[in-house]
Amino acid sequence: MQITSESSIEVSTFEWPAGFYTDAGHAGLKKGADDLGWLVSKVPADAAGVYTTNQFQAAPTALTKQTINLAHKLQAIVMNSGNANSCTGVQGTHDAAAMQKAAADKLKIDSNLVGVASTGVIGEQLPLDKIKKGIDGLGLTKSDDVTKAVLTTDTHAKTITVTCLIDNKKVTLTGFCKGSGMIHPNMATMLGFVTTDAAIEGNQLQGLLSETVNQTFNQITVDGDTSTNDMVVVMANGQAGNDSLTPSHEDYPTFVKAFKLVLSHLAKEIAGDGEGASKLVEVNVAGAYNALEGQQVAKTIVGSNLVKAMIFGGDANWGRVMQAIGQTTAHVDLNGVSVSINGIQMVKNSLAADYSENEVAKTLTEKMVTIDVDLNAGTDTGTAWGCDLTYKYVQINASYRS
Amino acid sequence: MQITSESSIEVSTFEWPAGFYTDAGHAGLKKGADDLGWLVSKVPADAAGVYTTNQFQAAPTALTKQTINLAHKLQAIVMNSGNANSCTGVQGTHDAAAMQKAAADKLKIDSNLVGVASTGVIGEQLPLDKIKKGIDGLGLTKSDDVTKAVLTTDTHAKTITVTCLIDNKKVTLTGFCKGSGMIHPNMATMLGFVTTDAAIEGNQLQGLLSETVNQTFNQITVDGDTSTNDMVVVMANGQAGNDSLTPSHEDYPTFVKAFKLVLSHLAKEIAGDGEGASKLVEVNVAGAYNALEGQQVAKTIVGSNLVKAMIFGGDANWGRVMQAIGQTTAHVDLNGVSVSINGIQMVKNSLAADYSENEVAKTLTEKMVTIDVDLNAGTDTGTAWGCDLTYKYVQINASYRS
Incomplete structure (x- = not known):
């Protein structure tokens, strides 16, 4: 029997892919729990995103979309819960940019390599001082605290790590998300992040993400409402050392399958953890x-x-x-x-x-x-x-x- | 100041318009409450209806639509709660026709002048013997029992009587409905009946009904679901003796206004009595x-x-x-x-x-x-x-x- 690379796909215990670092802390937006965190790659990563279809797109969502669309590159994403920075007008747009710049400055990278994500109450201005102070305290660790810092009414963190072989090299994909209320087709109050050390070019990654989201995240519904803030962002930093993935790469189907496994697992986790859900x-x-x-x-x-x-x-x-x-x-x-x-x-x-x-x-x-x-x-x-x-x-x- | 006929519009205490008779009784489909009734005009009335948009249209709904569309005439509508006769296949179609015939026979009128309406559980066959026996026991009264016999999870009957002057003659419009669950735009589990002694030709009535329903019943929602059974039917028997109403009749705006008052009152009653509603x-x-x-x-x-x-x-x-x-x-x-x-x-x-x-x-x-x-x-x-x-x-x- 021929051993295909697809048979190498495994769900493994949680770990970050090579070259990804994170941290989280309590900035004072939520009572008593971590509410701020980031995800950082040691090198600029290829990036792709999908965003809410709600007409009132929150400031951080609009900013991240704009940032990714520049060159499909991100090196970091900074995120908070407790405040959605949505329906906050010009001030909100300014605050999202300030949050992006604070993270970029702390990491000494270009602002155009930093995504921003917020979730929480709509219509209140972001407490920027707390955010800036919080960012200043973030470090580069391998902890999973950031997966908890983005939660709102979720009852538990939602994560998955999948490994597979591409070009006979171990590739890791790690995803996490927050969901709960307002989960409906077309990207409701939901933040999803996937990191991988695979090498895959940004436009290629964007196509794969859009297609896979339609079969996974956009097929879940908790209450039929869609929120103003939501997005799924993928960062691929190439640290696994494989040849860049394209449809003509012989292990491309393996990566697609592993990627879909990550997204469908997270989607099901969100559906099952819908607000108040028992089943x-x-x-x-x-x-x-x-x-x-x-x-x-x-x-x-x-x-x-x-x-x-x-x-x-x-x-x-x-x-x-x-x-x-x-x-x-x-x-x-x-x-x-x-x-x-x-x-x-x-x-x-x-x-x-x-x-x-x-x-x-x-x-x-x-x-x-x-x-x-x-x-x-x-x-x-x-x-x-x-x-x-x-x-x-x-x-x-x-x-x-x- | 000129007194217009529109100023004659009044919400009055409940009464049936001239020439309408009703009755209701317990046929054994619901526990202990009336579950069968009819609405009868002394002469064939002009009639109009609007029907559910659900692809699975229940047998009685399909039959009533077909019956009204023959000549826009009805002399009676027979109705039951406790069983929707929906998703009941060929047997259901047969049973709806048998229910129609039983009412026609009892009233000694043509089956093509009898509408049928059912509401209740989907997917169970109609207990035809009980229905037939129940119809045999119905008489011609002026009671309002039929407005209660159609209820399911409603907490109270929903009725309204409006009077106005057309050609200086008193015209009465009396409507009632059942609602509660599955109330959504486009005619969810909802039965509405409007009787009037005004003279208005069937096609004219159909146009007015369709237009008014879009502004009233189709603008209410309880849970976003639409049912298989619902309809609003109007019967106008001309017993008030006015000249037949058309848009060129000088009192037509008065009738339109009174008609909209009836439908919007019933629609709001349904919304406010949505299942479990407190507000x-x-x-x-x-x-x-x-x-x-x-x-x-x-x-x-x-x-x-x-x-x-x-x-x-x-x-x-x-x-x-x-x-x-x-x-x-x-x-x-x-x-x-x-x-x-x-x-x-x-x-x-x-x-x-x-x-x-x-x-x-x-x-x-x-x-x-x-x-x-x-x-x-x-x-x-x-x-x-x-x-x-x-x-x-x-x-x-x-x-x-x-």
């Missing part, structure tokens, strides 16, 4: 007319408040899945739809199948719920992830600022 | 590029889970209103948006205005919350209604069938 929900749609419609139907089902509440209650009311399908404009064989919940077929040819209600109800007590749908209208598929709608979601969002 | 929310958008965008922005704000949860919690987090505006594709002056909550300006030129947090919080304890937005991008407006997102919503929908 991760995965919806797989088959028989779609095309991939776009498969994704649309999967997202509509996983985003339906009625479906989400029924999953919280452990009530296998499949009519709500049908109703969600019917809300879409996707091609559907109206008399040929199948629905299974946790592997038990509940709907066949758009009618109730012969199932045991108790058996289904029992599976709904698990932490993971899978809904499989066949639209019988084609051969394409789509997958989306979300969570249940719980009392706790309402509680968290009824008093977010308190 | 009615009204969003008024001004400065819209066009009316469609005004409506879109109003609906997006009122439909945002984050906005809904913050209203439940009495937390005036205006950033969530901005974030909802930014999610739309509407024209927005990104540096010129104003937002007021309960009349207190919180955002000016897209930045925090000078307001007292306590003062706003105090107004959020009221049962009605008004959000006024100015997009500063044009001169059109839009309004939408919804409710807050509460623990009770989750509770109701976690175990709807139990």
